[in-house]
Amino acid sequence: MSTLLLRIPARALTDTASDPARLPCAYTLRTQRDVVERSGQTTLGELGATIRDAKRVVLLIAAADVSVLRLAVPPLSAAKLRVALPNLIEDRLLDDAVECVMACSSATDGKRDVAVMQRAWLTRLLQSLHELGARRVSALPEQLCLAHHDGQATAVISEYGNGCALALRLSEHEGLGMVQHTPEELLHSLRGLVPASALTVYVPPGALSRYQTLLAQDARVTVSADDGAHWQVPDTAPDLATGLGMRHQSQWNWRPWRWPLALAALLLLVNTFALDFDWWRMNREAAKLRADMKHIYLAAYPKESVILDPLLQMRQKIAAAQHDSGVASADDFTALAAGFGQAWTSAMPDAGAAISGIEYREGSLWIRLKSAAPAVAIKSALAERKLALEIAPGSDLTWQIRSAK
Known part of the structure; x- marks a missing residue:
């Protein structure tokens, strides 16, 4: 199953009035075995064919656009948790909770990771993906999809025409993001956020040498090119698409058919x-x-x-x-009686069995026997004369003789 990872710039670095399909987009396409097939930079609209062909599309929400909170949440059902969540985090939000979309991870140690972002912006992004043909979409916080190692922080720097964006993961459940005008300002802020821990920084491949020069004096920092291989899709990360009721929304791709x-x-x-x-x-x-x-x-x-x-x-x-002209029909009494008499005489030369009565009704001759007689021999003899024998249900001593024509 192919998975397409998409990274859209932070909302502060985009023109919110423009079409989301024109936004710059960093993408990574992975095969079923989690091998990077290709990655690069383009616009979202130019990835339409790749989005339609991918079995799953994962939108990594810019870390500057989403807040991740670690909360102690009471054990509630999914429906009750959706209702209670805005009240649990309302005092930690700068915006109105009604204008935000929220999602939480599964509980670990009695706590959950809660992701919060602006509802209108996420709605525009997901609608744009569905219009481009995405069939199964997830929206995960960018900072929780960075590789994590104990005692070490991981950061990704993305550059755009009007600024730079930072995604930083500090621990398993902690991460944040920010936007600055220049790389120098961003690195200054990064040193303040991670003053002593080991730090791995992924930067645009074209700017690798420049960042290595800027960070050459800091021995605890490792600078690498952002080739897409370090991005993860954790199952435990809160999926913001659930807040809009769009998680894993599957649409049948009818175009090839x-x-x-x-x-x-x-x-x-x-x-x-x-x-x-x-x-x-x-x-x-x-x-x-x-x-x-x-x-x-x-x-x-x-x-x-x-x-x-x-x-x-x-x-x-x-x-x-x-009948009026004197010609007997095959089911007349005389024809049936004559045929039966000839068959009886030929099949019963010893006359071991006797007949107790003969009745004619409904075009058939009914024979009642005193004792059992060889019906098979009588049937063969009657067949030669175009007559048929049927044994009455419930009595072997009652035969029905009728015309076989």
Whole structure:
């Protein structure tokens, strides 16, 4: 899963009225194994394709724009904590709590890290990312994403046309940021914030030699180029996107699928049209066939006024005519009795079984036996005479003989 880390300048160094897509942006693209694939500097709008392709986008909020507080928070549910949080930190804020967005980390040792920043600025940044195609977005404090080592502070200096920004991590739960006009002013402030501890400072690669010269007299300071490899994405850092209800908001990237979806829709439309046309053709054929049968029936029996099923009524008329002319039908009593008698005689030469009764109803001959008889042999003999034998349910001594035609 690729992760794209984005760093936007502090709000004090930007024109808040301009489009966020035009802001300068430092980015680092990492692969699934946390290997830096590429990094660099560009504008946010020019990263549109990379943002759309990334599985996750992590916006590192400038340390000067976000305050991180370490508080003892009572054990509350997530819903109750969101309601109580503004009251817990209101006395530590310079701005109105209503105008701020807040997020807290999971509790450790009874305390939580609480991140606070201006709601309007974060909303603009996240909306701009979603407009560029970001599918899964997190917003983390920049200072808590710096590498941390016990007894050592880590700082990152970023330079822009109208000033410099500092992100400083002092400990596992402590960090801050500031903005100055010149690098010299920033370094002076940094020495005051970290007077004695070991310090690693990451600076823009193009300005590495200049900062090495400025810090050459301070042996406790290590100066390195900011290549993006030292940035971390800790799971424990408070995600400010949760305060806006936008954490991990997943949007399906439909662009790569637009042509396959269009082709599938076209195929579905063509198949639907073909099925409808085939149904219409078969329906017309069935209607024509019914009309022809009705025409033939009326031609043969013009006096008939009620025609519900011309095929069945024609069969009934033919059977009645044959019966009136003396031709026995296959399901007449005489035909069934004669066929059964011949089959019984051929299959039962010893006459071991006897018949107790014969009944004719519903076009079938019902035979009641006194004792069991070989039904298999009788079935074979009846089949030769186009008759069928079925044993009545619940009684092996009752047979139903009917025409097999």
